[in-house]
Amino acid sequence: MTKIYMDNVSGTPMHPKVIEAITPFLKEGFGNPSNLHQFGRATSEAIQTARGQTANLINAKPNEVIFTSSGTEANNFAIKGILAAHKKKGNHIITSEIEHFSILNPLKSLEKSGYSVTYLPVDKYGMVNPDDVKKAITPATALVSIMYANGEIGTIEPVKELGAIMREKGVFFHTDAVAAAGNIPIDVKEANVDALSMSANQFCGPPGIGALYLREGVRILPFMEGGVQEGGRRAGTENIPGIVGMGKAAELAKSEMTQRMDKVQNLRDQLREGILKKINHVYINGHSTDRLPGNLSLCIEYIEGESVLLFLDMQGIAISSGSACTSRSLKASHVIMATGVDAALAQGTILFSLGINNSANDVTYVMEKLPPVVERLREMSPLYHQKQKGN
Numbered sequence: 001m002t003k004i005y006m007d008n009v010s011g012t013p014m015h016p017k018v019i020e021a022i023t024p025f026l027k028e029g030f031g032n033p034s035n036l037h038q039f040g041r042a043t044s045e046a047i048q049t050a051r052g053q054t055a056n057l058i059n060a061k062p063n064e065v066i067f068t069s070s071g072t073e074a075n076n077f078a079i080k081g082i083l084a085a086h087k088k089k090g091n092h093i094i095t096s097e098i099e100h101f102s103i104l105n106p107l108k109s110l111e112k113s114g115y116s117v118t119y120l121p122v123d124k125y126g127m128v129n130p131d132d133v134k135k136a137i138t139p140a141t142a143l144v145s146i147m148y149a150n151g152e153i154g155t156i157e158p159v160k161e162l163g164a165i166m167r168e169k170g171v172f173f174h175t176d177a178v179a180a181a182g183n184i185p186i187d188v189k190e191a192n193v194d195a196l197s198m199s200a201n202q203f204c205g206p207p208g209i210g211a212l213y214l215r216e217g218v219r220i221l222p223f224m225e226g227g228v229q230e231g232g233r234r235a236g237t238e239n240i241p242g243i244v245g246m247g248k249a250a251e252l253a254k255s256e257m258t259q260r261m262d263k264v265q266n267l268r269d270q271l272r273e274g275i276l277k278k279i280n281h282v283y284i285n286g287h288s289t290d291r292l293p294g295n296l297s298l299c300i301e302y303i304e305g306e307s308v309l310l311f312l313d314m315q316g317i318a319i320s321s322g323s324a325c326t327s328r329s330l331k332a333s334h335v336i337m338a339t340g341v342d343a344a345l346a347q348g349t350i351l352f353s354l355g356i357n358n359s360a361n362d363v364t365y366v367m368e369k370l371p372p373v374v375e376r377l378r379e380m381s382p383l384y385h386q387k388q389k390g391n
Contacts, residue, residue, distance in 0.1 A: 002316040004362045008202075008294060008355035009151045009179065010320055014245070015204035021248040022206065022241045029240045034229070043240050050247025054211055057250040058177075058196065059187040066212045066230045067243050071178035071199030072102035074212040075145075077234070078174045078195040079106050081220035082143055083115070086172070090140035094118045096128050096157075097338040098150055103176055107145075116140070125287040126155035126339050134165050143172045148186070148196070151179030152335045152351060153286035154295030163192030172218065178202055178210075182253035183292055184261065194218050200242070204356065205249030209242030256356075264294035264354045267363055271352060272296050274367040279374050283345065285336060294354035299341060303377040305349045311373040317366055320351040 005013065025046065031039025033047055051062045068074045083093070095107060097119050107117050118136045122128055128146055137144075144166055149156040159175055166173035174195040177186060181196070182203025188196055196213040200206055214220055214233075226235035253260070276282060281301035300308065305321035312319055332346035352366075 002365060004317045004358075004365060006352045006354055006358065006362070006366070007318045007320045009351065009353035011201045011207055012204045012355050013357055014206055015249060015252055017252060018205055018245045018248045022245045025241045025244050029244075033238055033240070034227070043238075046240065046244050047238055050243045050250075053247035053251040053254075054198075055213075057186070057254050058181060058198070058213060059189055060213050061216060063231065064188075064213055064216055066214060066233050067238065067246070068210045068212055068234065069208060069239070070210045071176070071197050071202075072100075072210075074197035074199070074210045075100065075102040075174075075176055075178075076106050077212055077220070077223065078197060078214075079103065079110070079143065079145060080223055081233075082172055082174065082195060082218065083110070084221040084223075085219040086142055089172075090138075090142040092116045092118070092138055092140040092142060094120065094133060094136050094141060094144040094146075096120045096122060096146050098122055098126055098153075098335045099145065099147055100151075100176055100178070103145055103147070122338055124340050125290075126150055126153045126285070126335065127287060127290070128157055128162070130158055130161045130165060133162055134169075137165075137169050137171060141169075141171050143174060145174040145176065147179070148175045148177035149180040149184070149292050150286070150335060151292070151295070151353075152333055153297045153339065154291035155287040156180070156184065156290045156292065159191050159193070166194075167192045179292060182250065183294070185257060188213055188215070195220075200246035200249050203249050203253040206242050206245040209239055209246045211246065260356050261293045263356060264358065267354050267358055267360065268294055268296050268352070270360065271354070271363045271366060274363065275370065278367065278371045283341075285339065285341070285349065296352040296354070297336075298350055298352075299336070299345045300348040300350065300374060301345055302348070302381045303374060304347050307377050308348075308350050308370075308373055311377070312366075312369060315369045315373075317369060320353065321349055 029043050031043045033044035051065050055062045055065045111117055120132050148159050163173055172194045175193050177196045178199045181198035194215045199210040222233050224235045229235055283299040285297035309321050332343055336346040336349050
């Protein structure tokens with residue numbers, strides 16, 4: 001059976017060169033990097049190489065990269081750690097309504113412990129207005145966390161403009177760049193960010209490994225305690241294969257960035273044009289131009305996105321109906337709802353997230369299978385029949 005994977009926002013297949021880089025450390029890389037013998041020195045050197053490769057991806061210094069278990073941990077670490085280290089700065093936090101739950105849920109917990117959080121709205125494209133951020137800042141504002149790009153709808157936020165505002169106001173700025181890092185160019189210096197989260201499995205690296213960029217000079221309190229790993233900022237024996245894999249994936253993403261972006265964007269555009277031509281009552285989510293190159297988020301009227309997902313899966317096509325963290329909840333995405341989409345229409349959301357392993361043949365196959373699925377589901381929809389009678 002044909003198998004086509006278009007759910008790269010949930011996790012990308014590992015690059016063959018990443019697997020090649022990891023393999024020796026699965027066999028022989030068992031030395032603890034904290035030890036001074038030759039086995040420990042070998043793994044310690046491998047970590048430092050990977051740290052440099054990861055830092056280079058976002059134009060950071062190697063000592064500004066802290067390896068974590070995931071993007072979720074990096075987000076939690078950034079928010080809780082920076083606030084804990086700067087309690088005197090204030091108890092006010094600013095974020096947006098479309099953040100990932102690894103931002104929103106920690107903030108809910110912080111609200112229970114006395115912090116105040118402002119949740120800023122977005123426009124119909126999912127874009128945060130920098131003026132809204134500027135107006136929301138108070139003398140008590142300690143941290144602003146606005147994502148770099150939204151993985152569900154693809155919109156890239158005005159991070160550089162936001163960073164300039166925060167630098168002017170003296171407020172710490174964190175950005176969740178899990179969906180962006182390795183997929184679009186990022187320069188932490190130009191963006192004026194103090195902290196940035198990323199995850200290796202978003203750019204053909206291994207799962208279970210992420211990183212937090214922390215600008216040199218910004219204090220943070222660790223919530224993983226016990227040892228002196230990661231400069232004393234995150235205790236625990238390092239995930240050597242994961243770190244090596246992330247470093248190699250970052251190196252490849254940096255060198256192949258333009259080529260990858262051109263390829264997936266062209267495929268995405270072909271898929272979008274084909275869908276809009278063959279299926280009616282389809283609405284594109286997110287910004288038309290300021291968006292991730294492989295992201296195509298759609299609302300298809302009169303059907304449910306989960307049904308499309310399941311029918312396409314039977315045809316060998318893997319897509320998403322939104323965030324992987326909410327795909328089993330059968331609820332309309334908070335991201336889609338925040339852009340003003342009607343609740344009924346939001347239920348028809350599907351997400352194609354293309355990657356470097358996709359091809360024009362994949363797009364052709366999807367276009368063969370998707371229209372009949374939509375037609376079949378609409379035949380079972382009372383709302384669609386009412387619409388047809390009305391016309």
